[in-house]
Amino acid sequence: MKTESGIFDRTEKLIGQSGLEILKNSRVILFGVGGVGSFVAEALIRSGVGFLTIVDKDVIDPSNQNRQIMANVKTVGKKKVDVMARRLIAINPLSIVHPMHRCYTPETSQEFHLQDYDYVIDAVDMVTAKIDLVIKSQENKVPIISCMGTGNKMDASRFIITDIYETSVCPLAKVMRKELRERGVKSLKVLYSTEEPVIRETPPGSIAFVPSVAGLLIAGEVVRDLLKTGSIDEN
Numbered sequence: 001m002k003t004e005s006g007i008f009d010r011t012e013k014l015i016g017q018s019g020l021e022i023l024k025n026s027r028v029i030l031f032g033v034g035g036v037g038s039f040v041a042e043a044l045i046r047s048g049v050g051f052l053t054i055v056d057k058d059v060i061d062p063s064n065q066n067r068q069i070m071a072n073v074k075t076v077g078k079k080k081v082d083v084m085a086r087r088l089i090a091i092n093p094l095s096i097v098h099p100m101h102r103c104y105t106p107e108t109s110q111e112f113h114l115q116d117y118d119y120v121i122d123a124v125d126m127v128t129a130k131i132d133l134v135i136k137s138q139e140n141k142v143p144i145i146s147c148m149g150t151g152n153k154m155d156a157s158r159f160i161i162t163d164i165y166e167t168s169v170c171p172l173a174k175v176m177r178k179e180l181r182e183r184g185v186k187s188l189k190v191l192y193s194t195e196e197p198v199i200r201e202t203p204p205g206s207i208a209f210v211p212s213v214a215g216l217l218i219a220g221e222v223v224r225d226l227l228k229t230g231s232i233d234e235n
Contacts (some may be wrong), residue, residue: 151204
């Protein structure tokens with residue numbers, strides 16, 4: 001992918017022109033643009049993903065400023081997806097960013113057309129939404145990665161990407177394992193932390209360097225998966 005600014009020149013050194021073309025032609029949908037999701041979104045656009053839908057129903061709150069990349073005193077009170085979309089387009093004006101100020105639920109799932117995407121990223125908090133996203137993605141044969149809990153943690157080096165049934169420690173992962181097993185889901189790629197929660201508070205405590213690292217790790221996994229499975233149309 002060439003632009004006047006040459007923003008992908010150094011990326012091309014790693015993945016080649018063919019890799020840039022794969023990412024340029026990839027369509028990704030991201031649910032949740034918070035402490036994790038905002039870093040996922042930015043890393044995908046900076047890596048060259050050409051089409052990204054971002055979904056979140058919230059507006060920016062002052063409490064978001066400690067960890068969400070688009071949150072500052074000037075953006076408080078604005079829709080997260082709108083602020084994030086403007087930020088992403090300013091990074092790469094040739095990318096297509098589609099903001100959806102919506103809440104994903106089993107009842108609204110048909111609004112999102114998961115079958116039209118190459119990858120689904122779950123960075124939401126609501127368990128019912130996470131479970132339904134997994135089921136709908138797998139029904140549509142679209143790869144999905146789901147983020148487990150990053151709150152109440154302090155050690156960003158403890159994140160790993162594995163199957164949901166290989167997780168431990170994480171309270172959210174425990175709930176997800178149970179619910180998915182009951183629904184016959186055999187496997188799910190997740191990011192989770194092996195760190196015991198430092199505190200057990202609801203809403204959880206958070207710090208800048210933990211959810212951001214989770215988001216970057218997820219983005220990296222998605223980019224690598226897209227490059228492995230992508231193909232170039234020689235015609």
